[in-house]
Every structure is written in C-alpha cells, then in structure tokens.
Amino acid sequence: MKLRYSPASPFARKVLVVAQEIGLGGAIERIPTDAWAADTDLPHDNPLCKVPALITDEGGHLYDSPVICEYLDSLHGGAKLFPPAGEARWTALRRQALADGIMDAALVCRVETTARPAEYRWTAWLDRQRNAITRAVDAFENETGSFSGFFSIGEIALVCALGYLDFRLPDLDWRQGHPSLATWYAAQESRPSVAETKPNG
Ligand SMILES: N[C@@H](CCC(=O)N[C@@H](CS)C(=O)NCC(=O)O)C(=O)O
Structure with missing residues (x-):
C-alpha cells in the first residue's frame, strides 16, 4: 500500500497511528505530498486534492481519513479500533x-x-x-x-x-x-x- 501524506497533516497522522497500532506500519510506503503545490498530481489519487490518500495493493484509491482508517482496521485480526457494533x-x-x-x-x-x-x-x-x-x-x-x-x-x-x-x-x-x-x-x-x-x- 502507498500513502500520500504530509508530516504536518493531522488527518494523515491518524492513518499512520492506526497503521502502527494494528501492526501494519511496515506495510505502508509513505509518499510525502504537498497538496498545495501548484503542479501536484495528487488529484490522480484523490480528486479532492487532499491528503491522506491511500493506494491499495490492488491499485484502488481510498480517501478521507475515516475511510482509510476503517479499511486498514479491516485488514487485521486483532482487537478492532473501530468497535464493530x-x-x-x-x-x-x-x-x-x-x-x-x-x-x-x-x-x-x-x-x-x-x-x-x-x-x-x-x-x-x-x-x-x-x-x-x-x-x-x-x-x-x-x-x-x-x-x-x-x-x-x-x-x-x-x-x-x-x-x-x-x-x-x-x-x-x-x-x-x-x-x-x-x-x-x-x-x-x-x-x-x-x-x-x-x-x-
Ligand atoms: N476530511 C479529510 C480532510 C483532509 C484534509 O483536509 N487534508 C488537508 C491537509 S491536513 C489537505 O490536504 N488540504 C488541501 C486542500 O484543502 O486543498 C480527511 O479526513 O482526510
């Protein structure tokens, strides 16, 4: 998986904390991205031109940190960070x-x-x-x-x-x-x- 992120973004941080908490920190390649750069190609991965944006191993795109976090949480068998019900x-x-x-x-x-x-x-x-x-x-x-x-x-x-x-x-x-x-x-x-x-x- 690849994560387009910025080290200043609290939303991207949320994703990185989740990934580490569930043992998936090493499964994510971090791609530093400046969403505000005039020539950014971020809209290719998130039409809203915001970080975080996740590119899954299947080549899919996920964005909005709650969605990315819940996706990551679905990938492990331990205690869920999103309580199921x-x-x-x-x-x-x-x-x-x-x-x-x-x-x-x-x-x-x-x-x-x-x-x-x-x-x-x-x-x-x-x-x-x-x-x-x-x-x-x-x-x-x-x-x-x-x-x-x-x-x-x-x-x-x-x-x-x-x-x-x-x-x-x-x-x-x-x-x-x-x-x-x-x-x-x-x-x-x-x-x-x-x-x-x-x-x-
Ligand atoms: N609701 C989004 C918010 C993401 C967001 O606002 N990201 C900021 C950086 S912290 C951004 O990329 N802003 C660029 C813009 O608004 O054009 C999420 O949860 O991921």
Missing part, C-alpha cells in the same frame, strides 16, 4: 467526528492566518472556528472520565487533534481549563505510535 461503535465514531472537526476548524484558522492576504481576512470567521474548537475541547474535557483505556479510533483522532493544536495554534492554549484532558493527553504522548508521528513541517 453497539454503543461502543457510536461513541468511537462520534469522538472521531468531534476530533476531526477540531482539525478541520484548526486548518481553517491556519489558512486564514497564513495563506489569506491580510486585506481579505475575515475575523468573525476565524472567531467562529476558534469557538468551535473551544467548545469541542470542553466537550472532551467533560467525557475524559469515561475513556476506557482502549485506544479506539475516537481516542486516536483526539490525540492527533490536540497535537495539531499544539503544533499550529499554541496560542489557543487548549490545556487551560481542561486539566483532565491535559493529563490524559500527556499519558498518550509516550505511546510509540504517537511519539513517532509527531507533526513537523
């Missing part, structure tokens, strides 16, 4: 959606503050994204006590989202007012799959 599944999927939403909003902030020309910046739009991030982090703070200890796709996505906030929006200081989440996150940072995929770039 019931309450546990919906909780994991909801947490993944909330964490992915943090990443989406953080990416908007990043584009708004680094790519958009200053004269076109829309402060209310930026505030809306930052407020969404804060509410989502509040929600996770309130449910940290119910984390079971199992590193499901929900918790994996959350680690990647919080790591991205540290990386790109440190001024947001997400730990402020979220002591339980901060303690939980600190405990996850030493996991090999998390430590080895720390964002850079």
